Amino acid sequence: MPEPGSVGAVAAQTLQFTTPLKFRSGAILDAYQLVYETYGELNAARSNAVLICHALSGNHHVAGNYEDNPRNLGWWDNIVGPGKPIDTRKFHVIGVNNLGGCHGSTGPSSIDPATGKPYGPRFPVVTVDDWVEAQARLADHLGIEQFAAVLGGSLGGMQALQWSLTHPERVRHVLSIAAAPKLTAQNIAFNDVARQAILTDPDFHGGDFYEHGTSPRRGLRLARMLGHITYLSDDSMAEKFGRELRSGALSFGFDVEFEIESYLRYQGDKFADRFDANTYLLMTKALDYFDPALDHGGDLSAAFRGARANFLVVAFSSDWRFSPGRSQEIVKALLDNELDVSYAQIQSAHGHDSFLMVDPHYHEVMRAYMANITV
Amino acid sequence: MVYQGMHHDAPTIVSRGDFAAIAEWVRPRAKILDLGCGDGTLLRYLAETREARGYGVEITDDAVLACVKNGVNIIQSDLESGLSAFESGSFDYVILSQTLQAMRHTEELVREMLRVGREGIVSFPNFGYWRNRLQVALGNMPVSDALPYQWFDTPNVHLCTVADFESFCSQHGVRILERRVLHQGAEVTTLPNLLGSIAVFRIEAMK
Numbered sequence: 001m002p003e004p005g006s007v008g009a010v011a012a013q014t015l016q017f018t019t020p021l022k023f024r025s026g027a028i029l030d031a032y033q034l035v036y037e038t039y040g041e042l043n044a045a046r047s048n049a050v051l052i053c054h055a056l057s058g059n060h061h062v063a064g065n066y067e068d069n070p071r072n073l074g075w076w077d078n079i080v081g082p083g084k085p086i087d088t089r090k091f092h093v094i095g096v097n098n099l100g101g102c103h104g105s106t107g108p109s110s111i112d113p114a115t116g117k118p119y120g121p122r123f124p125v126v127t128v129d130d131w132v133e134a135q136a137r138l139a140d141h142l143g144i145e146q147f148a149a150v151l152g153g154s155l156g157g158m159q160a161l162q163w164s165l166t167h168p169e170r171v172r173h174v175l176s177i178a179a180a181p182k183l184t185a186q187n188i189a190f191n192d193v194a195r196q197a198i199l200t201d202p203d204f205h206g207g208d209f210y211e212h213g214t215s216p217r218r219g220l221r222l223a224r225m226l227g228h229i230t231y232l233s234d235d236s237m238a239e240k241f242g243r244e245l246r247s248g249a250l251s252f253g254f255d256v257e258f259e260i261e262s263y264l265r266y267q268g269d270k271f272a273d274r275f276d277a278n279t280y281l282l283m284t285k286a287l288d289y290f291d292p293a294l295d296h297g298g299d300l301s302a303a304f305r306g307a308r309a310n311f312l313v314v315a316f317s318s319d320w321r322f323s324p325g326r327s328q329e330i331v332k333a334l335l336d337n338e339l340d341v342s343y344a345q346i347q348s349a350h351g352h353d354s355f356l357m358v359d360p361h362y363h364e365v366m367r368a369y370m371a372n373i374t375v
Numbered sequence: 376m377v378y379q380g381m382h383h384d385a386p387t388i389v390s391r392g393d394f395a396a397i398a399e400w401v402r403p404r405a406k407i408l409d410l411g412c413g414d415g416t417l418l419r420y421l422a423e424t425r426e427a428r429g430y431g432v433e434i435t436d437d438a439v440l441a442c443v444k445n446g447v448n449i450i451q452s453d454l455e456s457g458l459s460a461f462e463s464g465s466f467d468y469v470i471l472s473q474t475l476q477a478m479r480h481t482e483e484l485v486r487e488m489l490r491v492g493r494e495g496i497v498s499f500p501n502f503g504y505w506r507n508r509l510q511v512a513l514g515n516m517p518v519s520d521a522l523p524y525q526w527f528d529t530p531n532v533h534l535c536t537v538a539d540f541e542s543f544c545s546q547h548g549v550r551i552l553e554r555r556v557l558h559q560g561a562e563v564t565t566l567p568n569l570l571g572s573i574a575v576f577r578i579e580a581m582k
Contacts, residue, residue, distance in 0.1 A: 342449045361436050368443040
């Protein structure tokens with residue numbers, strides 16, 4: 001049952017788009033659909049809309065649960081709801097599954113009307129810019145000219161930042177949480193190992209595994225296990241698992257021995273059951289390609305010259321995937337443009353995943369910032 | 376104005392008479408950086424009275440949260456590690472209100488503030504105030520409104536007198552543009568190093 005402060009049972013909605021979307025790569029999608037959820041009422045002035053962008057493995061189900069599946073809580077239910085930091089009594093909150101996803105919006109597992117088969121590897125490589133364009137079209141359909149705020153964590157934070165660059169007049173506040181202005185070589189390296197795990201799985205079939213009635217589960221599982229390691233911190237892993245053995249004694253074999261192995265394999269299996277391998281490839285590419293400074297000779301401050309929004313930038317001390325230093329680069333670019341910005345560096349042991357966790361100070365900062373937004 | 380005391384390690388003064396003196400100096404619509412800004416009261420005050428805009432810098436979580444609540448731009452950062460996020464000459468004023476005496480790297484911080492700001496405004500409790508001298512003469516470390524801490528729990532590591540600060544400036548290439556020595560909000564012109572409890576200086580780097 002939803003706890004007090006939950007938005008309760010929600011239902012996803014689907015919108016069909018028939019205006020072709022041109023991707024940054026040049027590819028064109030003639031028609032597509034986006035699946036989304038909303039929480040809280042849109043006010044008469046249409047000035048209280050908040051867009052929440054999801055990260056690599058997220059989707060449109062941000063808060064609440066489903067009548068027929070009450071245990072399926074939204075991925076950010078702890079921060080979105082009536083009386084929560086992102087208060088649905090004040091804001092009309094929108095979560096949308098990004099293009100290329102595998103939870104209802106058009107993606108590689110959707111049927112390509114031109115062939116009658118799933119797009120598979122023929123789905124365009126999608127970038128953060130493309131997502132923002134699709135999200136803007138969704139906003140158009142919903143009659144939302146300007147968002148009170150656009151926010152997200154990790155890859156979601158990158159989309160929020162991109163909003164302030166692509167549509168400066170359409171967003172008043174941007175909250176960038178555990179994000180980065182671009183990936184480091186090390187980050188791209190992690191992503192490529194994940195991709196290689198999928199691409200080299202014999203069940204991948206060049207991305208057309210659907211018609212073989214299979215999926216590259218082993219590759220996807222490995223990709224998730226690797227990713228998961230980078231979302232945690234050394235300390236949190238040590239604290240949670242240490243060197244605990246499942247059976248209490250060494251078995252001198254290669255089955256699951258240490259608790260951390262058991263945990264990672266479980267996480268990998270769970271993920272491989274519910275996620276599409278082609279979507280995973282696309283999401284990691286979107287991460288790799290995000291680099292708003294690229295068109296400005298690498299000058300991030302120049303990239304933000306046109307931004308008009310007010311910003312809250314949040315980073316977590318133990319996040320080594322997108323470390324506080326990366327968020328400080330964003331802050332520096334905003335300062336250079338004399339934009340309104342606050343930066344909070346949260347002491348947290350949970351690594352990159354901290355942005356999804358309940359931390360009283362983190363949530364109080366978010367609550368205070370959102371409370372001051374005029375609607 | 377009433378200063379809302381913060382529960383953090385930064386020095387807090389019950390009566391912030393220095394705020395009015397600082398506001399008098401700040402030109403309308405100036406761009407300001409407030410180092411050790413506490414809960415952002417001064418920035419908010421300057422925004423309301425001078426249409427000033429800018430940012431505060433604080434290290435503690437409580438102060439950052441208070442600033443966000445106050446609607447003030449706040450950058451969470453350790454002043455002791457410099458001001459590398461800020462470009463040279465990018466602010467009209469860099470303010471150190473009741474913060475200098477709690478900093479470990481005094482010389483570096485003053486140098487940094489005058490790099491980033493065209494002018495600096497520094498306020499601090501005057502250790503030369505007669506009651507402080509008297510308490511020391513009687514054998515105890517001073518405790519007062521301006522110095523509300525016991526010797527063992529004070530964040531203040533570099534206390535100084537008006538005269539000390541003036542000689543610091545002359546030794547470090549710092550030009551004093553203006554000085555106000557205050558007691559209970561009123562300016563002290565007679566024997567300021569003896570009769571004033573708070574000093575406020577407007578300074579710039581000698582070219």
